[in-house]
Amino acid sequence: MTPVQSQTIPLFLKSKDVVVEAITGSGKTLAFVIPVIEMMLRKMKSEPLRKNQIGAIIISPTRELAIQIYSVLRQFLPDSPTNYRPHGTDPDAADADANGDADMDAAPSTTATGASSEPAPKNKKSQLTHALFVGGATSSLEDDLAHFKQYGAHIVVATPGRLEEVLKRGIGHRTAGASANAALVNVKECDAVILDEADRLLDLGFKQALANILGYLPKQRRTGLFSATMTDALGELVRTGLRNPVRIAVKVEHAASGAVWRTPQSLDIGAVVVTESTKLAWLLACVRRWGQGRKVIVYMATCKQVEYWYKALATIAAAKDVPWHSLHGQQTAKRRAAVFQAFVDPSTDHAVLITTDVAARGLDIPNVDLVIQYDPPTDPKMFAHRCGRAGRAGRAGKAVVFLTENEDAYVEFMHVRKVNVQPVTDWAWGEPGTKTGKSKKGIKDAFAVTDQDALHAELVTAIQGDRDLLDKSILAFTSYVRSYTAHELSYIFQLKKLDLVALVRQFALVKVPNMPEIKRNSEVVDQLAQYEAALAIDASKIAYKDKIREKARLDRIAKKAEEAALAALTAAADKKKRDKKKRSLAEAWSEQKEKKQKRLERREKKDKRKAAIEQLKAQGKEFFTAKSKKLAAAELGVAATTEGKDAGSDSSDSDSDVDMADDYAELQREKRAQRKTKQQKKGGGPMTMSFDFAAADSDASSDEST
Numbered sequence: 001m002t003p004v005q006s007q008t009i010p011l012f013l014k015s016k017d018v019v020v021e022a023i024t025g026s027g028k029t030l031a032f033v034i035p036v037i038e039m040m041l042r043k044m045k046s047e048p049l050r051k052n053q054i055g056a057i058i059i060s061p062t063r064e065l066a067i068q069i070y071s072v073l074r075q076f077l078p079d080s081p082t083n084y085r086p087h088g089t090d091p092d093a094a095d096a097d098a099n100g101d102a103d104m105d106a107a108p109s110t111t112a113t114g115a116s117s118e119p120a121p122k123n124k125k126s127q128l129t130h131a132l133f134v135g136g137a138t139s140s141l142e143d144d145l146a147h148f149k150q151y152g153a154h155i156v157v158a159t160p161g162r163l164e165e166v167l168k169r170g171i172g173h174r175t176a177g178a179s180a181n182a183a184l185v186n187v188k189e190c191d192a193v194i195l196d197e198a199d200r201l202l203d204l205g206f207k208q209a210l211a212n213i214l215g216y217l218p219k220q221r222r223t224g225l226f227s228a229t230m231t232d233a234l235g236e237l238v239r240t241g242l243r244n245p246v247r248i249a250v251k252v253e254h255a256a257s258g259a260v261w262r263t264p265q266s267l268d269i270g271a272v273v274v275t276e277s278t279k280l281a282w283l284l285a286c287v288r289r290w291g292q293g294r295k296v297i298v299y300m301a302t303c304k305q306v307e308y309w310y311k312a313l314a315t316i317a318a319a320k321d322v323p324w325h326s327l328h329g330q331q332t333a334k335r336r337a338a339v340f341q342a343f344v345d346p347s348t349d350h351a352v353l354i355t356t357d358v359a360a361r362g363l364d365i366p367n368v369d370l371v372i373q374y375d376p377p378t379d380p381k382m383f384a385h386r387c388g389r390a391g392r393a394g395r396a397g398k399a400v401v402f403l404t405e406n407e408d409a410y411v412e413f414m415h416v417r418k419v420n421v422q423p424v425t426d427w428a429w430g431e432p433g434t435k436t437g438k439s440k441k442g443i444k445d446a447f448a449v450t451d452q453d454a455l456h457a458e459l460v461t462a463i464q465g466d467r468d469l470l471d472k473s474i475l476a477f478t479s480y481v482r483s484y485t486a487h488e489l490s491y492i493f494q495l496k497k498l499d500l501v502a503l504v505r506q507f508a509l510v511k512v513p514n515m516p517e518i519k520r521n522s523e524v525v526d527q528l529a530q531y532e533a534a535l536a537i538d539a540s541k542i543a544y545k546d547k548i549r550e551k552a553r554l555d556r557i558a559k560k561a562e563e564a565a566l567a568a569l570t571a572a573a574d575k576k577k578r579d580k581k582k583r584s585l586a587e588a589w590s591e592q593k594e595k596k597q598k599r600l601e602r603r604e605k606k607d608k609r610k611a612a613i614e615q616l617k618a619q620g621k622e623f624f625t626a627k628s629k630k631l632a633a634a635e636l637g638v639a640a641t642t643e644g645k646d647a648g649s650d651s652s653d654s655d656s657d658v659d660m661a662d663d664y665a666e667l668q669r670e671k672r673a674q675r676k677t678k679q680q681k682k683g684g685g686p687m688t689m690s691f692d693f694a695a696a697d698s699d700a701s702s703d704e705s706t
């Protein structure tokens with residue numbers, strides 16, 4: 001037994017709750033699988049569980065870890081029927097996990113493959129049964145419930161989302177008035193609950209699901225929490241979900257120094273100081289020197305980087321003979337399963353898997369001897385998990401991380417976290433009899449890479465011949481820059497210290513993306529402009545290798561050009577319209593101005609005439625008709641020259657019309673006055689002077705008012 005097993009198993013069997021923190025690859029899985037089986041076997045002897053009763057539950061944060069644990073369990077209970085169908089056996093399986101279970105990693109277990117093809121054995125009454133409840137591609141909720149109904153599952157391995165659903169549906173499924181025993185799923189006899197990778201369960205947001213699940217289970221149960229890393233956030237879960245737990249921490253005390261580390265002694269963890277422009281050269285050098293004939297895992301920060309480098313490496317002469325594999329969370333479940341199977345294939349010794357943190361935790365992949373962290377993880381907790389894919393169960397292994405000079409404080413930080421990282425300065429690092437630390441000058445010169453310029457040239461040529469690679473290079477670059485800002489240790493990984501120019505060289509970009517992170521530094525902008533000028537490549541001319549895709553691109557360009565031309569025409573027509581409108585508005589305005597001027601002039605004339613009449617009236621002159629007023633005003637030299645048709649060329653027609661109407665009215669009035677005088681004469685009355693002053697006044701005023 002491993003130390004963690006020898007400490008944990010007896011305690012758990014003595015009905016103690018446990019919180020176990022033990023280094024990667026130390027055998028935690030068996031530390032809980034063995035006591036769980038033992039407890040259930042004892043139970044079956046004393047008081048056998050019924051078919052619908054669950055006796056123990058093991059919860060894992062990801063589907064693939066759950067599958068791995070289930071495969072270990074099945075090795076001890078091979079005769080029980082299983083509901084597990086490996087990825088790929090169901091062509092209609094959905095990639096997305098509709099049940100909220102995390103799909104963080106890639107692989108079906110190497111040992112569980114093929115389970116579906118086995119005929120389901122009949123289970124005896126006293127036989128322990130088991131089932132796997134995970135969301136996504138393996139089986140549907142209905143399938144899981146149907147399997148449970150038919151065979152039962154005394155031990156359940158599950159992810160939180162699907163388990164919560166099974167319990168909700170299964171416990172609630174009973175005929176009205178029936179007892180709990182009649183429910184499809186009965187958890188009253190559940191004696192053991194295991195939370196594997198407990199910190200990850202909380203990281204992935206399963207806190208509520210876990211609370212709900214634990215709420216269904218009896219309080220009198222054993223609970224075990226397992227992980228290689230524990231966080232403060234687990235405190236609450238320990239307080240609410242466990243009763244007086246015993247804490248077990250398995251660390252490593254180095255025989256020579258007496259130092260205590262949280263990483264296995266059989267694992268050499270080293271840091272290589274690189275520059276952004278030499279990283280790729282270092283990767284190839286490390287794979288060649290330390291990874292020959294071995295299984296190697298290379299961790300990168302983003303899925304887009306994995307996609308780009310997987311494709312780009314295939315174009316580099318020095319990397320062509322390496323069997324590269326790529327695995328990330330944006331691939332389909334089927335693809336990930338196929339990649340994983342190819343990588344773990346026991347018939348091949350040498351394979352290199354480029355991946356992300358999806359394959360960082362828990363996965364027990366045989367024969368991985370070298371881990372290369374091309375980029376340090378954004379979550380420092382993942383560092384030890386990534387390293388821990390090598391050097392498992394006492395097997396010798398190497399884990400190397402690339403750090404730039406600006407990032408080398410990471411080594412010290414890891415020491416604080418009890419992760420034993422040492423600077424690497426020699427290709428003989430990790431070989432028996434060699435020591436790590438500062439190297440002599442000669443060794444330092446030998447421990448260097450020199451082929452980065454040649455690699456850059458090769459990559460640029462490859463990109464020029466394949467637009468897909470160009471697209472991938474830009475996406476990889478931008479995703480990496482963005483991921484850099486997501487580092488939890490932002491005081492070590494500072495964007496402003498990231499050498500963007502060297503980074504552009506590393507990715508061999510032939511076109512620098514228009515990113516704010518670049519634009520905000522004018523020096524960087526200048527240097528990258530020089531870089532692009534030196535390359536002198538017109539990226540728009542780079543074609544896709546795929547003819548259909550290239551045709552679609554060219555069609556898109558033509559359509560865009562057409563749309564742009566149409567837009568230009570429309571814009572020109574719009575401008576013409578706008579100009580015309582502006583002109584007509586200006587004309588209307590000048591006409592109005594002219595009319596206003598004339599109105600003012602007319603008023604001025606009338607005011608002068610009125611003043612003249614007033615002046616004459618003041619001198620004692622009387623006016624009986626408007627005409628006589630006008631004449632009098634003319635005599636005074638006021639307005640007469642500007643009145644009527646003779647008034648000058650600037651008199652408008654409307655002015656003369658008004659005057660003519662006035663004259664006509666006056667003529668009519670004079671005629672009326674004469675007729676009246678004649679009638680009075682005929683009547684023979686005394687001749688009196690009579691005049692309608694009111695009419696005359698009103699005429700005058702109406703005249704003035706015009």
Ligand SMILES: Nc1ncnc2c1ncn2[C@@H]1O[C@H](COP(=O)(O)OP(=O)(O)OP(=O)(O)O)[C@@H](O)[C@H]1O
Pocket residue numbers: 001002005022023024025026027028029030227228361362363364388392393
């Ligand atoms: N008692 C044992 N003797 C020999 N090998 C063992 C023993 N227990 C476990 N192993 C092997 O050790 C390897 C690592 O075990 P396991 O996967 O349980 O580690 P772990 O502690 O869960 O690691 P991680 O934290 O990375 O998930 C497995 O391949 C397992 O088969």
